[in-house]
Amino acid sequence: MKLNLRGVNRYAAAIITDNILKNGVQNLQLILKEDSEEVRRVAEKHHMEYSPRETEKGLVVNISPQGIEEIDVTGETCPGPVIIVGDRLSSMEPGMRIKIKSESSDVIDDLALSAPEMKAEVIEKSASHLILEKTDVSREREFTGKDKVLVVQSNGTGNAERAYATFIFSKAALSMGKDVTIFLLMDGVSIARKGGAAAVKHPAFPRLDELMAEVIEMGVKIYVCEMSAQFRGLREDNMVEGCKIAGAATFITLLSDPSYAVVNF
Amino acid sequence: MDYRKISEELKELLENGGQPVAVRLVKNEEISGEKLEKKRHCEFIQDARLRGACGYATADEHLCRGGAAVLGLCRVPPQVADGSLYHKLGNYSTLEAAAETVEAVPAVKGEYHASVYAPLEEADFEPDAVVFILKPAQALRLSQAYLHDRGGRISGDYSGIQSLCADAVAAVRERGIPNMTMGCNGSRKYAGIRPEELAVGVPASDLEGIVEALRKFREKWG
Numbered sequence: 001m002k003l004n005l006r007g008v009n010r011y012a013a014a015i016i017t018d019n020i021l022k023n024g025v026q027n028l029q030l031i032l033k034e035d036s037e038e039v040r041r042v043a044e045k046h047h048m049e050y051s052p053r054e055t056e057k058g059l060v061v062n063i064s065p066q067g068i069e070e071i072d073v074t075g076e077t078c079p080g081p082v083i084i085v086g087d088r089l090s091s092m093e094p095g096m097r098i099k100i101k102s103e104s105s106d107v108i109d110d111l112a113l114s115a116p117e118m119k120a121e122v123i124e125k126s127a128s129h130l131i132l133e134k135t136d137v138s139r140e141r142e143f144t145g146k147d148k149v150l151v152v153q154s155n156g157t158g159n160a161e162r163a164y165a166t167f168i169f170s171k172a173a174l175s176m177g178k179d180v181t182i183f184l185l186m187d188g189v190s191i192a193r194k195g196g197a198a199a200v201k202h203p204a205f206p207r208l209d210e211l212m213a214e215v216i217e218m219g220v221k222i223y224v225c226e227m228s229a230q231f232r233g234l235r236e237d238n239m240v241e242g243c244k245i246a247g248a249a250t251f252i253t254l255l256s257d258p259s260y261a262v263v264n265f
Numbered sequence: 266m267d268y269r270k271i272s273e274e275l276k277e278l279l280e281n282g283g284q285p286v287a288v289r290l291v292k293n294e295e296i297s298g299e300k301l302e303k304k305r306h307c308e309f310i311q312d313a314r315l316r317g318a319c320g321y322a323t324a325d326e327h328l329c330r331g332g333a334a335v336l337g338l339c340r341v342p343p344q345v346a347d348g349s350l351y352h353k354l355g356n357y358s359t360l361e362a363a364a365e366t367v368e369a370v371p372a373v374k375g376e377y378h379a380s381v382y383a384p385l386e387e388a389d390f391e392p393d394a395v396v397f398i399l400k401p402a403q404a405l406r407l408s409q410a411y412l413h414d415r416g417g418r419i420s421g422d423y424s425g426i427q428s429l430c431a432d433a434v435a436a437v438r439e440r441g442i443p444n445m446t447m448g449c450n451g452s453r454k455y456a457g458i459r460p461e462e463l464a465v466g467v468p469a470s471d472l473e474g475i476v477e478a479l480r481k482f483r484e485k486w487g
Contacts, residue, residue, distance in 0.1 A: 003440060007369015008422055015420040019442040022415045136374075 002029040002095040006058050014038035017063070021046040028063040029095030035059055053123075062097060068131065072101040078226035079248035081107050082114060085132070089118045092134040097123060100130045106226065106245040114249035117256060146261040148179040150254050153265045156190035157208070160200050162265040163191055167211040169263060174218050181260075182215075183251055184243070185225035188265075189234055192224045192243040209240070216242035223250055271472050272386035275397075278479035282403045285385040286313040287392035287469070288434050290336055290377040296321055298381065306332040307429040307449075307456035309382045310396050319383040327380075329451060332430035335372040336380050351426060354450075366424050371436035380434075394437035394466045396429065398458060404445060404465050406479060411443055411471060413478035421445035428452050433466030443467045 001020065005013045013032055017039050020028060032039065035052055043050040043063045051068070052061045062068075071088065073081040085100055092098065102108055105127040112122050115132055124131040151170055155162040166188075170180045190196045197209035205211065216222065223246035224239065236245065254260060268287065275285055288310070301309060301320040305328050312318035327333035331350075334341040344350040348363030357363035385395055397407060408419045423432045423446035432446035445465045448458045458464070467475070 001439075001441075002374075004369070004371075007366065007424070008420075012420045012422055015418045016422065016440060016442065018417050019415070019419070020440055022417070023441050025441070 001025050001027070001093065004031045006031050006033050008033070010034060010036035010038050014042045018042045018045070021048065021063070026065060027093055027096045030061045030063065031057055032059045032061055036061075039063075062095065064096065068097045068099045070099045070101060073107060074101065074103045076102075076107075077230065078107075078110075081111060082118075082247060082249035082252075085111055086118050089120050089132065089134055094119075094134050094136045097131055097133045100132065101128060103128060107247060109244075110226075110247035110249045113246075114253040117249075117253050144259065146259055147177075148181070148257070148260045149173040150260040150262045151180065151182045151265065152262060153182060153184050153188035153191065154186040155265060156184075156187035157196050157200050158187055158190065160202060160208070163197070163200055163208055164202060164205060164211070166191070166265045167208070167215050168205070169265075170215045170220055171211075171218070174215070174220065180215070180220045181254060182220060182222045183225070183246070183254065184222065185228045185251070187228075189224050189228045189232055192222065192229075192239050193232075193234055194238050194240055197240070212240065213242075225251065266469065266473065268388045268469075268472075269386045271476055272384070274476045275385075275472070275479070278476065278483060279397075279399065279403045279406060282397060282399050282407075284314045284317075286310045286396045287383050287385045287388035287390070288396060289381045289390050289393050290338075290373060290438070291321070291379050291381055293378040296379055296381075298383075301326055301382070303328055305329040305451060305455050306336065306380065306434075307452035307458070309380070310429055311398070311456040311458070313382045313384050314396075314398060317384050317387065319387055321379040321381040323379045329430070331427055332451075333380075335370060335427055335431040335435045337373040337375055337377040338380065341372075356426060366426065369424065370427050370431045371422075371439060372431060373435045373438055392469045394434045395469055395472060396433045397465045397467065398462050399465060400461055401463060404463055406482065407465055407467070407475065408443075408445070410475040410478035410482065411467070413481070414474055419443060419445065421447075423447055425449055429456070429458075429464055433464045437466035437468055441468055441470075443471065 040050040048063050052059055108130050112125050115122050119135050120132040121135050123133050151166055153166045173180050184192055197212050200208035222243045224243050226245050226247045299320040301322045303326050324333050324339040330342045331345045333339045348360050348367045352360045352363040422444055426449050428446045428449035429452045432444050436444045447463050452458045
């Protein structure tokens with residue numbers, strides 16, 4: 001339950017809070033005029049945690065049994081983390097928060113990027129944890145045309161023509177002022193393996209690894225599908241610098257963004 | 266819940282406290298009953314209470330746009346939202362004070378198609394709030410009855426504007442707890458809430474407990 005009590009003095013806010021909690025409400029978010037010892041005491045009386053946060057709207061206070069529910073997705077294989085977190089968020093009320101822990105910063109990045117798609121806002125983020133707050137509505141994107149390009153590469157070094165096309169089209173798009181993101185998945189991840197692209201050379205073009213380094217240098221983001229990488233024994237230590245492991249959540253979030261034109265190679 | 270029986274008991278135990286009024290906000294597809302003639306929300310409540318009127322009102326039937334807006338039936342008119350209307354009416358010495366008050370007025374979340382009214386004894390729907398127009402001594406008994414099982418205190422959260430709409434219905438629906446309110450200029454002028462009366466909104470789910478407590482009070486206190 002989410003209530004705006006900014007116009008209510010702290011004594012009345014405490015009485016209202018007490019009566020709501022007596023009704024068995026487990027997760028309550030209040031917007032208060034000021035930090036309130038009275039409301040805090042009411043929360044404690046009901047064995048709940050009072051966690052205040054200053055925001056543009058005012059003091060937002062979350063009152064819930066354990067403060068913030070925690071889930072640890074360490075060791076979960078992609079797309080496990082996004083399914084677990086998505087399921088949990090779907091059953092939460094707006095204003096409720098959840099802390100997600102993982103030993104993989106890639107998983108944290110993945111979940112943070114996709115949070116708006118799951119009707120959640122990132123409240124706090126570190127390399128090993130993320131606090132998300134359920135929001136009322138999905139992020140509304142203003143559609144301003146397809147000014148970005150997502151190149152999806154799933155063939156890898158085994159198909160030189162498609163591998164070259166990935167970077168040549170990216171360069172062309174960059175030269176036209178587009179933002180470019182490459183997502184390598186399935187056999188496409190072979191391009192990200194150290195030495196993988198160096199083995200591919202067309203007589204009329206630079207070596208594939210040089211072309212790849214060039215587009216990275218020009219600002220192209222290259223994501224490598226976590227699950228495909230695991231299938232092929234690809235890890236951070238044997239991957240080309242500038243490539244980043246990402247999960248299904250990142251891929252789906254990019255695909256869902258209407259400002260991206262999607263190209264498949 | 267047998268609202269007819271509860272209503273009869275409430276009227277008797279509150280010593281002719283008048284007819285409680287059931288109010289519900291509905292989406293398009295849930296609507297039934299007859300459309301009411303154009304009036305204000307507070308008048309719809311008084312008509313149900315005093316004349317047994319039942320029916321629904323969409324935004325078009327609500328003459329008070331501020332009242333309709335806090336019930337989710339339409340957008341808040343700009344002159345209400347920025348406080349200028351109440352400042353102009355003389356309620357506040359500054360526009361800032363008016364704006365601060367308006368910002369704090371409870372409103373339902375979401376959009377609704379209509380508000381539905383019926384005397385509680387006639388209600389064939391689950392009310393979002395049951396509104397009582399009472400004398401202070403009756404409101405005292407009602408408050409004591411609410412606290413009989415749970416203890417604690419009861420809050421009267423009001424500002425003197427948008428009373429029967431925001432305080433007695435929207436706040437009750439959003440919070441799930443009762444609220445006592447003193448009426449406003451509109452509800453006293455147009456709906457005829459008398460000087461010696463005030464309003465209390467109660468969630469329907471609390472009515473059985475309240476009736477039970479009132480019975481005990483009668484046994485103990487006469």
